[in-house]
Amino acid sequence: MxxxxxxxxxxxxxxxxxxxxxxxxxxxxxxxxxxxxxxxxxxxxxxxxxxxxxxxxxxxxxxxxxxxxxxxxxxxxxxxxxxxxxxxxxxxxxxxxxxxxxxxxxxxxxxxxxxxxxxxxxxxxxxxxxxxxxxxxxxxxxxxxxxxxxxxxxxxxxxxxxxxxxxxxxxxxxxxxxxxxxxxxxxxxxxxxxxxxxQMPTFAYGLIKEALNASFDSNLPDQLEREASLQTRASGSQDFKEGVAAFLEKRKPQFKGR
CATH class of the missing domain: 3.90.226.10 (2-enoyl-CoA Hydratase; Chain A, domain 1)
Structure with missing residues (x-):
């Protein structure tokens, strides 16, 4: 069937x-x-x-x-x-x-x-x-x-x-x-x-979704704090490090989604 x-x-x-x-x-x-x-x-x-x-x-x-x-x-x-x-x-x-x-x-x-x-x-x-x-x-x-x-x-x-x-x-x-x-x-x-x-930074996409899902139920101070917290996680990712390195080296980044 x-x-x-x-x-x-x-x-x-x-x-x-x-x-x-x-x-x-x-x-x-x-x-x-x-x-x-x-x-x-x-x-x-x-x-x-x-x-x-x-x-x-x-x-x-x-x-x-x-x-x-x-x-x-x-x-x-x-x-x-x-x-x-x-x-x-x-x-x-x-x-x-x-x-x-x-x-x-x-x-x-x-x-x-x-x-x-x-x-x-x-x-x-x-x-x-x-x-x-x-x-x-x-x-x-x-x-x-x-x-x-x-x-x-x-x-x-x-x-x-x-x-x-x-x-x-x-x-x-x-x-x-x-x-x-x-x-x-x-x-x-x-x-x-x-x-x-x-091929893009999947880890960051997940954090973006998390932020947007919460935005309509948050006031501005809470959402600003949420952004700061999520950005801390994003900036510790391998994708962020690769993105910065690729930018400085003027090459296409090879993101792994981590």
Missing amino acids: TSPVLYHAAEGVATITLNRPDVLNALNAELLAELRAAVERAAQDDAVRALVLTGNGRGFCAGADLAGRQGEMKDSGTLLRERYHPIILALRSMPKPVVTSVNGVAAGAGMSLALAGDVVLAGRSASFLQAFSKIGLVPDAGSTYFLPRYAGEMRARALAILAEKIDAEEAHRIGLVWKVHADDALAAETARLAAHLA
Whole structure:
């Protein structure tokens, strides 16, 4: 039987591909379990220095597989806590850069999953939809956290309440996407970016993520102190020493991610 999640690692990059293309990679229990395992595998593998998350076929992820959830509807909170939250938290806390490459639709929790990346790329035909209110639900899997921070409160409210689909260019305009590429160039551009990230100072990337994850919940004095503490750790790394040496010697640095 075909796995609902594909995992491939090479040259410092792990690529996780959602693999239920016949249902636009809708999230069911099996896919979520395998996705969590794949994300944890990438996080724990020292040879992996960048992660790509994408979807197979015509869509990135259509959200929860409602056809398979009829018997679970009464306890959605438990489903979120047990199956979705660990994945979102693992992506955000992973001390490595995560690129989400959105090919086609990203709807509901699929949109949440896309926004959990550190850098979000999209194909020109991609679309984004906060589908929750259409069936009487609240945005979940992190959408109410990501949307106000990326798009601003007014846009977040409108996206969540009106549940209108937006295209990739609009998502880019309002700050949900870093770059939009032609559909036939998306995979190559994603691979190029991931390969670049895998050669960069991974240790510093992890500290950058730590600082940014805390910034909205900190006041300025606390965030300044956090920066100072993280900078102490960064300046003690091998990558920092290599970066300085390469700068002084006018050569390309050879970072090791340590």
